[in-house]
Amino acid sequence: MHEALLYEPLDHARVRCGVCARRCVVAPGGCGICGTRMNRDGRLFTLIYDRVSAVHLDPIEKKPLYHFHPGTAVLSLGSFGCSFKCPGCQNGELSRRAPVEDDPALRVLTPAAAVDAALHVEAAGLCWTYNDPAIWLEHTLEGARLAKAHGLYTAYVTNGTATRAHLDLIGPYLDAYRVDIKAFSPAAYRTVAGFADVAALLDGTAYAKARWGMHVECVTNVTPTINDADAELAGIAGWIVDALGPDTPWHVTRFHPYEGFAHLPATPLATLERAYALGRAAGLRYVYVGNVADDPRQETHCPACDAVGIRRSGYRAVSDLRDGACPQCGGVIAGVWG
Numbered sequence: 001m002h003e004a005l006l007y008e009p010l011d012h013a014r015v016r017c018g019v020c021a022r023r024c025v026v027a028p029g030g031c032g033i034c035g036t037r038m039n040r041d042g043r044l045f046t047l048i049y050d051r052v053s054a055v056h057l058d059p060i061e062k063k064p065l066y067h068f069h070p071g072t073a074v075l076s077l078g079s080f081g082c083s084f085k086c087p088g089c090q091n092g093e094l095s096r097r098a099p100v101e102d103d104p105a106l107r108v109l110t111p112a113a114a115v116d117a118a119l120h121v122e123a124a125g126l127c128w129t130y131n132d133p134a135i136w137l138e139h140t141l142e143g144a145r146l147a148k149a150h151g152l153y154t155a156y157v158t159n160g161t162a163t164r165a166h167l168d169l170i171g172p173y174l175d176a177y178r179v180d181i182k183a184f185s186p187a188a189y190r191t192v193a194g195f196a197d198v199a200a201l202l203d204g205t206a207y208a209k210a211r212w213g214m215h216v217e218c219v220t221n222v223t224p225t226i227n228d229a230d231a232e233l234a235g236i237a238g239w240i241v242d243a244l245g246p247d248t249p250w251h252v253t254r255f256h257p258y259e260g261f262a263h264l265p266a267t268p269l270a271t272l273e274r275a276y277a278l279g280r281a282a283g284l285r286y287v288y289v290g291n292v293a294d295d296p297r298q299e300t301h302c303p304a305c306d307a308v309g310i311r312r313s314g315y316r317a318v319s320d321l322r323d324g325a326c327p328q329c330g331g332v333i334a335g336v337w338g
């Protein structure tokens with residue numbers, strides 16, 4: 001086992017984990033809510049330091065990241081466990097699995113081996129995704145340092161629970177923060193994720209951008225009856241404009257019924273159109289409709305002249321931008337274009 005970062009000792013050999021917003025107090029012999037951090041005699045250890053569940057070479061558009069090195073391939077890594085308890089999680093077999101110490105059934109991939117693999121397959125970057133990277137800091141920090149040293153970009157696909165202390169460690173080495181904003185009210189967040197401290201999530205996301213200059217894109221999976229009210233969607237959009245700026249891409253994606261949310265319908269297209277309109281009305285310049293095949297709202301338009309700068313079909317992107325500028329009027333399209 002690998003000793004954890006960012007924990008503090010408490011009385012009676014308990015410890016408090018400071019990696020994510022749960023800030024679990026863990027008694028000897030116990031694990032935190034994510035199931036991946038174990039207290040051994042007053043010291044906290046991670047069970048997943050070099051344990052991976054999935055390794056894939058993906059288009060960066062799949063994350064989705066639309067304004068960040070479009071058309072490149074990223075090596076995507078996942079592990080096990082999660083700080084959230086989402087009833088409709090699409091990766092439940094990974095996120096709900098509680099690893100055991102030195103589990104021989106789990107594949108080993110050290111951070112250095114992950115970077116070697118990314119270079120071997122000529123990926124442009126390394127991304128931590130599938131389960132939540134906020135609970136995998138010991139791996140992501142080492143991997144991100146090495147990735148940057150080898151000229152790769154780095155990205156989190158995250159539920160946004162990383163604490164400021166976590167972000168201060170990874171910040172110098174993390175380029176992109178693709179974060180879920182699952183709802184705006186604590187009640188809706190509790191329903192969709194089993195976590196209601198919305199302020200902590202929003203604070204971490206704003207801090208990732210303001211303190212560390214990460215490229216941030218937000219995703220809201222619009223789920224019927226849970227977060228599809230105007231107040232929820234307009235609240236998210238307004239917060240993005242105010243805290244992250246109007247150039248921040250917001251992806252409103254179609255929910256598909258699954259597991260604990262199998263009783264809910266898929267998101268009607270009309271609801272996604274309403275979410276899109278609310279985002280635009282709030283002042284967001286780049287709102288995208290996701291999980292809908294070939295929807296025209298997956299294209300990137302110039303906010304000045306409305307010309308199409310990037311066309312997308314599925315996960316394929318074709319960019320006509322010229323050094324990040326509109327091909328028609330030369331106006332700046334915000335992003336990290338590489």
Ligand code: SF4
Nearest residue numbers: 017020023024032034
């Ligand atoms: S990473 Fe988060 S959920 Fe896991 S033990 Fe630490 S505070 Fe708890």
